[in-house]
Amino acid sequence: MAATLLVLGGGRMGSALLSGIFASGSLKPGDVVVVEPGVERRFELAEEFPGITVVDTPEIEHLDERTGVLLAVKPDIAESVCRLVGGLGAQRILSVVAGVSAQRLEATLPGPISVVRAMPNTPALVGAGMTVISGGSHVTKDDLDWAEDLLSKVGAVIRLPERHLDAVTGLSGSGPAYLFLVAEALIEAGVAAGLSRDVASTLAAQTIYGAGKMLVETGETPESLRAAVTSPGGTTAAGLRALESRAARSAIFEAVMASAERSKNLGR
Numbered sequence: 001m002a003a004t005l006l007v008l009g010g011g012r013m014g015s016a017l018l019s020g021i022f023a024s025g026s027l028k029p030g031d032v033v034v035v036e037p038g039v040e041r042r043f044e045l046a047e048e049f050p051g052i053t054v055v056d057t058p059e060i061e062h063l064d065e066r067t068g069v070l071l072a073v074k075p076d077i078a079e080s081v082c083r084l085v086g087g088l089g090a091q092r093i094l095s096v097v098a099g100v101s102a103q104r105l106e107a108t109l110p111g112p113i114s115v116v117r118a119m120p121n122t123p124a125l126v127g128a129g130m131t132v133i134s135g136g137s138h139v140t141k142d143d144l145d146w147a148e149d150l151l152s153k154v155g156a157v158i159r160l161p162e163r164h165l166d167a168v169t170g171l172s173g174s175g176p177a178y179l180f181l182v183a184e185a186l187i188e189a190g191v192a193a194g195l196s197r198d199v200a201s202t203l204a205a206q207t208i209y210g211a212g213k214m215l216v217e218t219g220e221t222p223e224s225l226r227a228a229v230t231s232p233g234g235t236t237a238a239g240l241r242a243l244e245s246r247a248a249r250s251a252i253f254e255a256v257m258a259s260a261e262r263s264k265n266l267g268r
């Protein structure tokens with residue numbers, strides 16, 4: 001049976017996308033074939049998504065000209081898996097593989113096949129991802145619409161030229177880790193200030209979640225939201241002054257730049 005969507009790699013990202021896609025009702029389980037070499041993982045996938053086809057290798061009968069391929073394997077095998085599926089006749093490939101350019105994937109393919117490259121982040125695993133997509137040399141608007149539609153099931157999507165993906169990696173790709181570090185520090189500080197670890201953890205998580213939700217939902221700038229909670233001479237002003245005196249803003253700036261630079265070097 002030819003699939004509407006052929007998923008290569010039923011790991012965390014592959015299954016997060018499937019959850020989002022099925023929850024949205026945009027595809028039926030019978031439309032999807034997942035290729036996954038791990039025997040145990042294949043059983044788990046079949047249990048989690050009843051009705052999908054799970055196989056250990058892609059076959060020519062899984063593809064026709066309408067089949068979209070989602071490449072969700074680890075970077076070290078992405079090119080060989082892409083070559084394999086290209087040889088089977090794939091016409092449209094969406095790669096969520098970090099650090100492997102559309103050009104490198106295209107070089108494995110037998111002809112001018114559409115490759116859309118996506119840089120998602122880990123909140124996609126809970127439906128709150130930020131994904132940037134870029135088109136390779138042969139993509140059409142239709143291909144980008146298709147990719148955006150799929151990825152929008154696990155969060156927000158924007159389109160940018162591929163040259164921006166290192167900067168995207170530095171900001172939204174690595175960004176969740178910076179905020180997890182902030183959460184750790186808030187928890188430690190809350191404990192030092194006398195709260196139990198449980199209470200401090202709840203306060204830290206909900207504070208970061210709530211601040212993010214305000215940024216997304218109010219459309220206000222971070223500066224105006226910050227100003228609105230900072231009364232002159234008040235408690236928040238004292239906290240912010242301590243942060244600025246320790247160059248917190250500059251540390252975040254350096255983190256994004258360092259991650260972007262590392263991404264650029266890894267992609268070479």
Ligand SMILES: NC(=O)c1ccc[n+]([C@@H]2O[C@H](COP(=O)([O-])OP(=O)(O)OC[C@H]3O[C@@H](n4cnc5c(N)ncnc54)[C@H](OP(=O)(O)O)[C@@H]3O)[C@@H](O)[C@H]2O)c1
Binds near residue numbers: 099125
């Ligand atoms: N997780 C994220 O939040 C995130 C964010 C941004 C980008 N990404 C990218 O998404 C990709 C997948 O990440 P992940 O976190 O989902 O990794 P993962 O959980 O390790 O999933 C990869 C899956 O691919 C399977 N696989 C191995 N060889 C295969 C083959 N030849 N054909 C088909 N499937 C094969 C693996 O099976 P075995 O375990 O049996 O080898 C595994 O189940 C990576 O390239 C990563 O850079 C992930």
